[in-house]
Amino acid sequence: MLSKTAEYALRTIAYLAASPENLASADELSEHTKVPRRYLHKVLQELARHQIVSSRPGPGGGYGLAIPSDKLTILEVVNAVDPLQRIKSCPLGLRSHTKLCPLHQKLDEAYAATEAAFAGVTIDEILKSTGSIIPLCES
Numbered sequence: 001m002l003s004k005t006a007e008y009a010l011r012t013i014a015y016l017a018a019s020p021e022n023l024a025s026a027d028e029l030s031e032h033t034k035v036p037r038r039y040l041h042k043v044l045q046e047l048a049r050h051q052i053v054s055s056r057p058g059p060g061g062g063y064g065l066a067i068p069s070d071k072l073t074i075l076e077v078v079n080a081v082d083p084l085q086r087i088k089s090c091p092l093g094l095r096s097h098t099k100l101c102p103l104h105q106k107l108d109e110a111y112a113a114t115e116a117a118f119a120g121v122t123i124d125e126i127l128k129s130t131g132s133i134i135p136l137c138e139s
Contacts, residue, residue, distance in 0.1 A: 001114070002078065008035045008043045009081040010074065016053065017069035017123045023062030043081060050080035069127065075118035084118075086111050 002010075011033035016024060026044065030037040044063060047053040054066040065072070078084060087108040090097035100108060 003082040005039075005043060005046075006078045006082045008033070008039060009047060009077050011035055012040065012043055012047065012063075013052070013065070013069075013072070013077050013123055014126065016063060016065045017072075017127055020065055020069065023056060023060070023064045025062045029063065046081045047077070050076075052077065052080055068124075070122050070124035072123045073119050074121050074123070074126075075115060077123070078118060084111060084115050086115075 012029055012035065015029060015033050024032075026037060026040055029035065029044075030040050033040070035043065044053060044055070048055060048063075048066075051066050052072065053063050055061065055063050067076075075084075087100060087104050090100065091104060099105075
């Protein structure tokens with residue numbers, strides 16, 4: 001259901017949120033999150049563009065969260081890199097379908113439920129729910 005990009009973004013955010021006082025280099029992030037370095041760069045650019053992460057160049061620099069993990073939701077992270085797509089009109093372009101058919105209506109309801117579920121969970125809640133294991137990351 002989630003794209004690879006959204007999964008990679010969530011891994012990256014989970015890792016950064018586990019040590020919010022430290023900055024992480026792209027190499028460190030790639031190693032611990034198992035996100036390919038070149039793909040990680042794309043993900044970090046989008047997260048920075050949406051002001052979810054910040055970066056500091058140079059020695060001792062790296063990436064960190066720009067939003068506290070107790071304020072940052074799964075939905076915000078996902079929507080920053082690959083927004084969930086709701087069904088607003090007939091995907092087939094059928095003119096007679098002035099509203100969604102029963103199939104597309106049910107699919108859109110499922111997307112809405114996913115959106116609501118993601119909006120209701122902060123990154124902090126995820127980190128606190130698993131004990132010593134960092135979610136989505138190599139410990």
